[in-house]
Amino acid sequence: MRTKIIAGNWKMYKTNREAVELVSALKNELSGKLQTGVILCPPYTALSAVVDLVKGTDWKVGAQNIFWELRGAYTGEISGEMIKSTGAEYVIIGHSERRKIFHEHDLIINRKLRIALKDGLKPILCVGETLEERETDLTKEVVGNQIEIAFRKIGIEHAANIIIAYEPIWAIGTGKTATPEQAQDVHLFIRDLIATLYGKELADKLTILYGGSVKPGNAEILLSRPDIDGALVGGACLQADSFASIINSAEKIMKS
Ligand code: PGA
Secondary structure (H helix, E strand, O other), rough: OOOOOOEEEOOOOHHHHHHHHHHHHHHOOOOOOOOOOEEEEEEHHHHHHHHHHOOOEEEOEEEEOOOOOOOOOHHHHHHHHHHHHHOOEEEOOOOOOHHHHOOHHHHHHHHHHHHHHHOOEEEEEEEEEOOOHHHOOOOEEEEEEHHHHOOOOOOEEEEEEEEOEEEOOHHHHOOOOOHHHHHHHHHHHHHHHHHHHHHHHHHOOOOOEOOOOOOHHHHHHOOOOOOEEEEOOHHHOHHHHHHHHHHHHHHHHHHH
């Protein structure tokens, strides 16, 4: 079985003090060695503090965004090298909030993926359809397009470092979750698409997370599906008890 991974996307929440409190509380909830991979994605400002706090655990840290150039006069932007220098190893790219609010289209996302890989970061690429697209049966076309463009000019040795997160936009922050069948269906479609692009060996190893209103109450049923390798959690990662409970659901499946 692929290792389950639970990633927490903190979005624009938590000051440095609150970040320290959350990670400390999480460490209290989750003592002992985990078989599940844990990735914490705090805001840029708390990256270094969180990296320090997770020392001694197997937990990893990621940023939520990256700029598409190596360096230069880009006021307010953050490069991959800067992210790496905090000790973070992952970066979320193409989250639907970035696509919608900041107009990041697929070509920008492709540039961000390539620069992140060049800088030695592991991207968590988010894809997903709107409610309208789902209702008009366009889910696979939309998600397929997002993936094909995102992976352009990325060689197989780099593609192996990418995690994909399927996050139906209508399920993010809405309390509506895709059913396990809906999610599994899209995850399998994504794995098959990656097999077409890069071969079956890479596709079989690929981690595909589900995101969109993952909570303690629905995590286990989602995570028990064969192609759902973990979760990208928003709201429920902001409290130690609910995030720990989702991680424990993954642990239960890993150990079964
Ligand atoms: P949510 O967010 O769990 O609050 O729906 C998920 C995400 O945006 O990654």
